[in-house]
Amino acid sequence: MTLGSLVILLSICWIAFQYWRLRGIAEFSIRYANQYCEQNNLQFLSLARRSTRISAYRGKLDWKVVYQLEFSSSGSDAYIGTMTSFGNKVIEMNLPAYKIN
Template sequence: MTLGELTLWLIIGLVVFQFWRIRSISEKANEYARQYCDQHQLQLLSVARQKTRLSGRHGKLDWYSEFIFEFSGNGEDRYSGCMYFIGKQVIKTSLPPYRIN
């Protein structure tokens, strides 16, 4: 095996590892949104990743991700909230004012 082949295999391995890491962060965001809505008596409608990039904030290099989730407070209206993650750690959750029953 040449140095070029070894480098190629390392790059492929790194890409696969990062794919699984981002997928894991998305699953954590979905779980967090479900728990957040249950805790605040909201109906979770959907979760989607809006942005993902590498960030060096908070002392280590990790993925910064923004997720949008849609929810309803009364079963009729639809609102969008945002969740911000660094790695699998939630940094902030923001919701607009919403109507409840």
């Protein structure tokens, strides 16, 4: 095995691992958003990824993902907020003011 083929193999493995890591972060974020909406008596509608990048947070290098969270407070309206996660940790939730039933 030459050095070039080893570099290509390691690159493919790294890309596959990062894809698997991003899928895990997405699944965690969906569960978190669902749980957050249940705790605050909201109806979870959808979660869509807006941006993904590698970033440093508190000295740790990981994926910083910003999601668009769509929810409803009464079932007939829809609001859009943002949720920011860093790895498997939600670091920010920004929801607009919504009507309380």
